[in-house]
Amino acid sequence: MSAVNTASSFIENAPPGELTEVINDIGSLLDDLSISDKLAPAVEKYNKEQFVTTKLPGGSALVIVSEHNDLGGGRFYDSESASSFTYNHKTQKASDVQSYPIEGEHASTVKSLLRDVGNHVKEHFPSLPAYGVYPTDDGIAILIVGNKYSPSNYWNGRWRSTYIFNPSSSTLTGSIAVDVHYYEDGNVRLVTEKAVNESLRSTTSAEVARAIASVEKKYQEELNRAFGALSEGAFKNLRRQLPVTRQKMDWQKASAYKIGQDIGGGGRAR
Structure with missing residues (x-):
């Protein structure tokens, strides 16, 4: 495997909000300042898969870049603003x-879905959200992405929802993907995905938005329960149950232990 292919695999797995750092690190490792040009295809693929967001010149809302709104030649379109861009x-x-x-x-x-899905996103995605609705050969694609970056606290996260609404069959299919990276004094990453396959009670945009809200709420609750189980189960089992003395520490007497040590001359010299 060539160095570029290997580096491209790193790009493909870059954590949310850390693509620039990954590219810079690859350049340092390979001692090749022009590596970013060689990795352009991998970066483009990553951006479209991760629903990277951007602002149009003069605009304030975030718009999505993805396969679903790709016009080719480096151009994409945004349904809500009825515009295309490079x-x-x-x-x-x-x-x-x-x-x-x-x-x-x-x-x-599409216009109705933009309104109702937009209301859902604005209510439940408080940090850097974006959404898009795009006609496709299979129906109508609905994309939602929520990013939350906190590099000063050593973590970043991204939520991506991909739905295909088929008015003919009254179905909503797709997936929800969550990617969270925590890297303070370690390197822990959660990457999880849930398939979605819902039968709708009607084909109105309000019903589609209701189904999306229900699916996403249930998945968030599942994640919360899983985190709780990890904290009380697997993670707890990793911690030492007793100190090396094999005796439980009496925390009520902890200060007395320290005083006794100092009186007995066991304290460290200052």
Whole structure:
């Protein structure tokens, strides 16, 4: 396997919000300052898979870059602003915004979904959220991404939801992916994914948004229960039950132990 192929695999598995650091580290390891140009295909693939977000020139809302809104030639479109744009995967900037109205049989449904799914996202994703609704050959793609970065506290996280709404079969299919990286005094990462396959009671945008909210709430509750079980189970079993003396520590007498040690001359010389 070539160095570029190996480096590309690192790009593919870069934690949320840490792509730039991974690229810089790869350049240092390979002693190749031009490595970013060689990794351009891998970076583009990563950005589209991870639903990287950007702001359009003059805009304030975040828009998504993905396979579902890829027009080819480095251009993507945003349904809500009815515009297309060029995205530079290296600088992570959007430019050359042009009008791109949504047309076709699903145009009105897309607009309704943008409203109702948007309300769900704004209520439940407080940190750097973005969403998009795009007509596809299989129905209508609904993407949601929520990013929360806290590098000063040594952790970053990302939630990605991918749904395909099929009005003909009244179904909602897709997946929810969660990726969290914690790296203070260690390196712990959670990467998990849940498949979604829901039958809808109707094909209204309100029902689709309700189903999405229900699925995501249940999954979040599942994750919370799993974390609780880890804390009280596997993680607890990793900790030493008794000190090396094999006797329990009487914390009520801890200060007395220290005083007795000092009086007896056992304290360390200052």
